[in-house]
Amino acid sequence: MKHIGKVVTYLILAVNTFFIGLLLLTAYSPHIKPVAHPVESCFGLTFPIFLVIDICFLLFWLIIQKYKFALLPLTALLFCHSQIHTYFPINFHTRNVPEGSFKVLSYNIMGFNGAVKKEGENPILNYLKESGADILCLQEYQTIESPRYLRQKDVENALKDYPYHRIHTVGKGKNHSNRIACYSKFPILTAHELDYASEYNGSIAYELKIGEDTLLLINNHLESNKLTKEDKVVYEEMFKDPETERVKSGARLLIRKLAEASALRSPQADSIAREIASSPHPYIIVCGDFNDTPISYAHRVISRNLNDAFTQSGCGLGISYNQNKFYFRIDNILASKNLKSYNCTVDRSIKESDHYPIWCYFTK
Incomplete structure (x- = not known):
């Protein structure tokens, strides 16, 4: 025995x-x-x-x-x-954020949830208005010029505390439309789109004047995994009955789609890394919807020589995508090492989009 x-x-x-x-x-x-x-x-x-x-x-x-x-x-x-x-970082939040700090918020707003008004208002727009952020980086930005929907004028009226804003249509596809927006309380000196191949996605680099310094801010929406509603149903079924033949064939399809998207994100991440490396500015913030996890090629390449604000001052998993049991943090705020982050938070208080917003305070 x-x-x-x-x-x-x-x-x-x-x-x-x-x-x-x-x-x-x-x-x-x-x-x-x-x-x-x-x-x-x-x-x-x-x-x-x-x-x-x-x-x-x-x-x-x-x-x-x-x-x-x-x-x-x-x-x-x-x-x-x-x-x-x-x-899975473990950091304690502080109640005493230093004076002179500024707040950055990144949020994939899913077109303001279809730009729908509820009783004349839009919950996502109200959230942004009340956020107290100094810089708003928004992905999948959309307004509809109709009284029944959220119009650009409605957004500008609600966000009148942000005198500077830039809105760009990104992607080179003919049948798709995706816009990225930045609203700022600081002057936006320049803005340009990074040059990489994508039908629907893109990255915008801004130069912001904060006091005597110029900050490079890059707002991103990287290649999505292109999973259909049917694909996501299969993914959910894998948790319920992983032995069925349909789920096995579905799993192979999911892996193929995830792999294809990863290959597309790779040169996008490389382009962002080159933009960071060539910047003459000492202060850099990179944020947005990376459509990839913290353990990924895209995150590693982009965050080279930068700090992940959630790792530095957040706590827990920080799951930022809230649909179909895809429990991952795919939204990020990264910053140069001469910026100290405080209280980085994935805010689960609003569920109007398929993403949660992520925000953080910074001091120089």
């Missing part, structure tokens, strides 16, 4: 080693180039799954008092310390 117990223990250890390999693969998958290896570059999506498995193995070895074996999953956690902190 003693020998059988030993064999079982070493079998479990072998399984543990296998899952550690998968954990490390997912943790370092952002270094895989999506254009060359699109499927493998998506492994970061499963990082939290293998992280939980590794923690379970650690607890198992501790419970049965095999402390020598517990060093294996513990070492894996140490190798993934940076990724864990990026994915």
Whole structure:
């Protein structure tokens, strides 16, 4: 019996080693180039799954008092310390944000939820008006010039505290329309679209004058995963009945679409990184809808030499997409290291869009 117990223990250890390999693969998958290896570059999506498995193995070895074996999953956690902190930071908010700070808010507003008015008002517009932000970076911006819908004049009246704004139509597709907007209490000196291929998405770089300094601000809507409503239904069914043949074929379709989108985002992320590297300005903020997780090629490349504000001053998972059980933080605010962030928050108080807004205070 003693020998059988030993064999079982070493079998479990072998399984543990296998899952550690998968954990490390997912943790370092952002270094895989999506254009060359699109499927493998998506492994970061499963990082939290293998992280939980590794923690379970650690607890198992501790419970049965095999402390020598517990060093294996513990070492894996140490190798993934940076990724864990990026994915699930733990920071305490402060009530005393320093004087002179400014607030940045990024929000995919889903066209003001179709630019619909409820009793003459639009909840998203009201939220923006009451946000207290100094800079609003909006994606999927849309107004409809009809009294029944939210018009551009309605937005400008509500956001009259923001004397400077720029609205750009992005993407090169003929049958699509997507606009990105920036409303600011600080002067917007210049604005231009970054040059990369996309039918529907885009990035706008602004120069803002804040006091005596010029800030480079890049507002982004990167390539979406192009999942249809039917695809998202299949994704939800995977949680309910993962053994059905329909779900298996659907999973293959999802992986293919995610891989294709990852390959498209890769050169977009590279273009943003080049814009950051070539900036003559010491202060930089990059925000928006990345359509990718914190453990991804896009996030790694764009955040090179920048701090992730949520990692630096947020807490928890910060899930910013709120539909179809896609529980990921795909909206971000990144900043140069000479800007200190405070109280970065994914605000779940408003559910009118399929994204939650993310906001943060900064001081120079």
